[in-house]
Amino acid sequence: MSDTVELTAEKITARNPSDSFQDLLKIETVEVPPALLESTETYLGSEDISTDRYTSREFFDLEVEKVWRKTWQVACRENRLRKSGDYYVYDIVNDSILLTRTESGEIRGFHNSCLHRGRALKKGAGNSDHLRCPYHGWSWDLDGEFLGAPCQWDFPHVDKAKAKLPQVRVATWGGWVFINMDEDAPSLEDYMEVLPEHMNQWKHEQRFVALHIEKVIACNWKVAFEAFIESYHALATHPQLMPFQGIDNSQYDVWGDHVSRTITAYGVPNPAHADQFTEQQSLDAMMELIGVPDRPQLAPGQTAREKYAELNLPVASQQAGEDLSGKTTMSELMDSTLYSLFPNFAPWAGQGTVITYRHRPNGDDVDSCIMEIFLLTRYPEGEESPPDAATFRLGIDQPFSEAAEVMGAGFANVFHQDGANLPQVQKGLKASKKKAVTLGNYQEVRVRHFNQTLEKYINAK
Template sequence: MSEQVELSPEDIIARSPSESFQDLLKRETVNVPDALRESTETYLGSEDLAVERYTSKDFFDLEVEKVWRKSWQIACRENRLRKPGDYFVYDIVNDSILLTRTESGALKAFHNSCLHRGRVLKRGAGNSDNLRCPYHGWSWDLEGEFLGAPCQWDFPHVTKENSKLHEVKVDTWGGWVFINMDEDAPSLREYMEVLPNHMDQWKHEQRFVSLHIEKVIACNWKVALEAFIESYHAIATHPQLMSFQGIDNSQYDIWGDHVSRTISAYGVANPSHAEQFTEQQSLDAMMELIGVPDRPQLAPGQTAREMYAALNLPVANEQAGEDFAGRTTMSELMDSTLYLLFPNFAPWAGNGTVITYRHRPNGDDVDSCIMEIFLLTRYPQGTDSPADAPTFRLGIDQPFSEAAEVMGAGFANVFNQDGANLPQVQKGLKASKKGAVTLGNYQEVRIRHFHQTLDKYLQAK
């Protein structure tokens, strides 16, 4: 470990002296949601983190027992379980959870293991009026009640009462289905802390998945997750974003044990690079990223931020079937406002199409993970949800550019840059002589918050 330096109060509260996100909100012409007005600026210490947290199989195995089997985590969207008989299988490390929609319309979740010889009951997703094991034919109804088995005479010790499927806690929020394997877990609402109060206004339940990318990456799941809870890396990793993202003055917030947030403003040049770009160049770079060939010209005195918000407004209106004019901020139409619910649910806020990230272990491999990108698009209230987009899967050696046809070349390039870093981080951690990683006090406070919460789970009885 490196030697720790005692800090003065001035050092502890230090952050970018440039214009803050809260300063940008002062330019809004409509009411700003209270959630965006919050700014916590919390100091959580300056201690290093041991590299074994990312490389040790023993540490990984402890996470399985104390985190993945104890925390609330998203399994799928509710769209996957619309009709009675719909089922979906969610796998996390060596656990497999079978979710069903019952005839009564309720959601159920079970450990996906036959009570006879252990075979998984279902794989993937589909629709069935019962849960029948393909191996020997033992079956259960959608409520988990035992229906019987071939040659029932040979099993007088097996009864309906002692052969119900083992249930898992299940709940929903924002159109997502959550599960928790801990019978003593708090309710989902209690676990989510401030997140529903912040996010409900952006109606994640009134959205469908317009894009779903799933990619295997050669790094520990936390290495990948951490790249998306700080914006500091963008300065070196994503130089093409510097003309229109205020990375230096991203706002970082934490609440309780489970919730944190980054807000990075769009439509403003990064403060360290501001003198290099005009407002028009900032706007042109945003248009290039999203693949729009037209280059709208700014009016005299108009900012790139104002124009980009104006361009996004009619798109958001059409998607939602509402008129947001006069009641949504520029921030809600463009900024990257990215929350994290521990351990791995990372939804964006806003009134347009938003991203959700999920990072989870790839089976029981400490050195690889599955990264998922969901785009959630609004649809008008009172109409049926469009069908979710099919999953586009990328293997460990396939770059994100192979998904450019569905996500756009500009975004694929950004994710390629992250994808190039992450396996090299894992390799470098294993090669580290220092044996530790060092974090910034402000820009990487969410990583520290994540690990402090992780420790609380690992140390729990």
């Protein structure tokens, strides 16, 4: 046994041994994907983390230079750039990146700043056959080549061949467009480590955005991001989930510097509450969360997990354009399998409609952030992608409950509970006399992993 495993055994407290996620995989009736069978129990230390990284302007400014300008980050879905001339502007703190689909079909990314007097060339999204500055009319083609300026005679000192728009690196995976402002950064493929190998089977590139919610929250971006990479908080924050989610036995995994994962089983009561709910009550609670008025009844001897998978299978098959019977596990049809890619991208795995989260600073404000929720629905191979849903925006004073009309009352309430916590976390971090936060060794290992990677970037020369 390696030292790492021995250290893990000493430092990680044993969890409730009943109905762990890996035990649930043993009762699957079809082959389980290798990615789900992986389980890393890693001890990363027990030291407190300073509150300064969530509240300090100095630390925030370091993040701009060392993280946002050095890492691969999601800018948009490829659906935003479907045809030649489509453009999309991605803003991160004070940087602005203009993405375009060129005539040859490539996606290019440019710093969104006119080389004349600095005006942003574009905002939002749209379509244009060239990039013209609205201020004085300087223009570039979709490949960033300089086309010219009004009164060109007045700029004999401007070499057209050298007046190209400065580019950023662009790459794609799973239907997402990534950008990186660092010319010396590793390729996206290397940066993503095990993520593509794990996730490609669920075909995120063959999906459209069925729902997109953007919410401004009064907390540092890391406070919000960290809330969604652990399930421990659900015990107190989301009591309505206890009948059908195995929160206590969520599985937490980390790989390399950039990738981590939580798997929380659905269709089973939380182990600490298992004696409080029947199988039928577990199923009823799930139906209530997703807003289904009917209450399907379990067959004799049938579990809530089996019934929920049975209900989800035809929907997932229709979306995929193929019968998934005998081809997919119960886990892939229902469980919360949430990966993250440093610094702020968090896609779910599985069949059917899945969630993806993105958290980023709200401009250059240390104390607020933008949280985004994407629902990605698969469509049959060979068919054209349906159009993406319009963005539903919520301001800093608008609770998630105001999104109930688009996401359903049950899910809106869950996010409302999170949204109510996060500003109070930011307030408490500022008020803290301890000036530190304490993390669990296992259930919050992803938070520690994230912060250790953050430190590596901040401390890099």
